[in-house]
Amino acid sequence: MTGRRSDLWGDSLIFELGQPGRTAFSLPPLDVSERPLEELLPAGYLRSQVPGLPEVSEIELVRHYTGLSRLNHGVDSGFYPLGSCTMKYNPKIDEDIARLPGFARLHPYQPESMVQGALELMFETQEWLAEITGMDGFSLQPVAGAHGELTGLFLIKAYHEARGEGGRTEVICPDSAHGTNPASAAFCGYDVIQVRSDHRGNVDLDDLRSKVGPRTAALMLTNPNTLGLFEERIVEIANLVHEAGGLLYYDGANANATLGITRPGDMGFDVIHLNLHKTFGTPHGGGGPGSGPVGVKQELLPFLPVPVVVRRDDGYALDYDRPQSIGRVHAFYGNFGVVVKAWAYILSLGPDGLRQVSEDAILNANYLLKKLRPHFDLPYDRICKHEFVLSGRRQAKLGVHTADMAKRLLDFGVHAPTIYFPLIVEEAIMIEPTETEPKAALDAFAEAMIAIAREAENSPEQVTGAPLTTPVGRLDDVGAARNPVIRWRAGQ
DSSP, rough: OOOOOOOOOOOOOHHHHTTTTTSOOOOOOOOSSSHHHHHHOGGSSSSSSOOOOOOOOOOHHHHHHHHHHHHHOOOTTOOOTTTTTOOOOOOOOHHHHHTTTTHHHOOOTTTGGGGGHHHHHHHHHHHHHHHHOOSSEEEEOOOOOHHHHHHHHHHHHHHHTTTTTTTTEEEEETTTOOHHHHHHHTTOOOOEEEEOOOOOOSSHHHHTTTSSTTTTEEEEEEESSSSSOTTTHHHHHHHHHHHHTTTTEEEEEEEGGGTTTTOOHHHHHHHHHHOHHHSOOOOOOOTTTOOOOEEOOGGGOOOSSSEEEEEEETTEEOOOOOTTTOOSSSSSSSSSHHHHHHHHHHHHHHHHHHHHHHHHHHHHHHHHHHHHHHGBOOOSSSSOOSSSEOOOOHTTTOOOOHHHHHHHHHHGOOOOOOESSSSTTEEEEEEEOTOOOOOHHHHHHHHHHHHHHHHHHHHHHHHHHHHOOOSSOOOHHHEEEEEEEESSSSOO
């Protein structure tokens, strides 16, 4: 990889700062045993040489890691308009509640009598999610969106097999679908059938009619879709699938646009997953814990993963007595800490607050769309929901591609939006401002995008050479992918 080093304090590699004899720690004497280490540990676990680690003072160590943290970008430090991922600021009170000892110090093997509060919280979350989405029951076990998809498809398969319809081997996915949809379907053993989009960005009903039939297990759909557009004929779509004997699966990744406004269950969906780590107040990204609970209509309740949290006359319990269940899909009960944050988020906002979340997200997206429409191509010129997709085709004709513009945005202190997705849009730029950004941040982002569009016309080399102000300049993306350097080794 090639890049440029900055002069920022802390950007130097820490082993370059080291000097022999410096230390950043002070440990008490070993007091667990008077026996020498050679007797306590097998010889193979003892070092023959001192490790080649940097020798630095405490202040150097602190400044190094503080400097590194300042080089990271996140929603706490700047705008993060990553489309279809809802990278929004989340209230810190949710984090505080999840850290309360009564939640944070629980053990999954504690008896039910000792964790009644946690079970009550889980039960309430299940009930609230069902009410918000129009479903009849939920499982909190899945720990990611794709995990929720896979669980939902297992539920669909179990449902069809219980009805003697195991011959339903096909899952239909739109050409604009999240990539996890066909991947989850294929992993579950289904044949994936693609249905195309029409000129307005909706599912093409004629194409769908030609593909639903006796082998159809389900249609996987997100609404609004990845173009940020609401499916205008969703009731007709649901009827087509149901008349063919299939089920309708709702990818809840875009639920940030529908809270309190419309419910998937009322649209005709039978199975749904939600991303608590996108929509309901848990920080998203960095590979941290997620949660993708799955909700179903009444006829699929018997197949939910065990255990299911239930309320009985004597309190709350974990119900394992479900002979038609698909079984466990995760150890214990899912990512409980994430569920706590979602519970706090829903409780603090209430019905009116949840609706405002979506209304503000939609307002912010349409505000940005109006400001940017004159400067970029817009493949589907419609009112959007929580996100929208532009095209960089106009700039590509000048030799400036979407990836170049995304890198140039870094120079403006803004994280790049999603690019080159959905695949049906050439040079796609997917932008999701979320409900948490103030107008000033939206205006600054719009000005940056417009400035880059003008640079593409007047000084394209300014964009194709970006980023210009970051600690590391433009990398060799291909080389980095083929020969990644993921850790430091002494002497290198």
